[in-house]
Amino acid sequence: MLTVALFTHSARPSGAELFILRIASAMHTVRPLVVLGEHGPMEEHLSARGVETLVLPLPPELTEPANLRTRARAPRRAWHYARELGEALRHAGVDVLYTHSAKAHLLGGLAGRLTRIPVVSHAHDLLGPPARGRLGSAISRGIFAVLPQRRIANSDLTRRSAGWASRLPWEIVPCPVELPLRRAAPRRRGQEDGLSLLVLGRLTEWKGQDLAIRALASVLRSGRNATLDLVGDAQFAGDVDYRSSLEELARSLGVSERVRFRGHSDDPGAALRQADIVLHTSLRPEPFGQVVLEAMAEGRATIVADSAGVVERLTPGGDCLIYSMGDADALASAIATLIDSPSERKRLGRAARWTAEEFTSQQVVPLIERALHGSWQQVPTGGRSAGTATLTTTDTLLKFK
Incomplete structure (x- = not known):
């Protein structure tokens, strides 16, 4: 059986890592080995699902905030880490390396070139603006163009964000969703x-x-009745300031008693089940939008910004409502529509659940396994032995962090 290493630099359960958790535990035609660049909660989550895990901690130069010292040492440490990663993969009998984060695409791509292990890179985030600046976009696109044997994107929006590299062969594979046994009121x-x-x-x-x-304030001014739960927490220093600004905004609009900051939840499904309407409010194009599918799987009426990648696979007006990204008035209008029509909320919830059933691991994982097997079959037999490849783009790529 083909052994595949799923590599991400982070052990925190965010988008790409949750994706790995779901697909690794559902693979049948390959043996998954999850490689993490740090110790963290993902180890326990993966262990609970019986997924084999290997932790190869990244050096501080690749994890600490950039300064003159770390910037000077980063290229050499990245090269050494790639060699260590390649040796660990060979020792574990890995046939294909499957990368899932920006650092993993670079470090894993280099490790694959050094060891001649085929690499499949899965883009979970946009590879160009506004997610990245000009230099970051150029480097990200270069990495995807040069290092992997196959490329996967979670939406066509993500593929297009690769700019000139989007003209290369790509496969579009959506994110999977875990369906609850039954919808809860x-x-x-x-x-x-x-x-x-x-x-x-x-x-x-x-x-x-x-x-x-802002949309809640507009809804309340119209005489309708609603409350807003914000489930999630600030993770970085700048986010703490943003939370404070949200509290101040609610006070200034006179809706602070109607906005509840619930903090982080280890059971997002429970939060979704307690909601009548789930809002997707991203202010920049989102590569996919897993929370949208999670809400739909729970049978919730969902309102989605029209720039989310997942909209490509939905039926606006049929299984969700959409509005123009960043338009608080349009969002308030969509909310008002669903407040005024209980029958429409129920209809959307039923249709949402039906749509979510098309995104289960049973549908998504075979697409991924096919790509992984294909990457192995593409490599000539003589090229599958360990060796050292010459990388003409190494000096440029190692600048990526």
């Missing part, structure tokens, strides 16, 4: 609370929780 609150709106995700500016607060 939202927990009913007191009549004075009105309908429950929910934004689920890390508190950070581009996720647009401020847009939801």
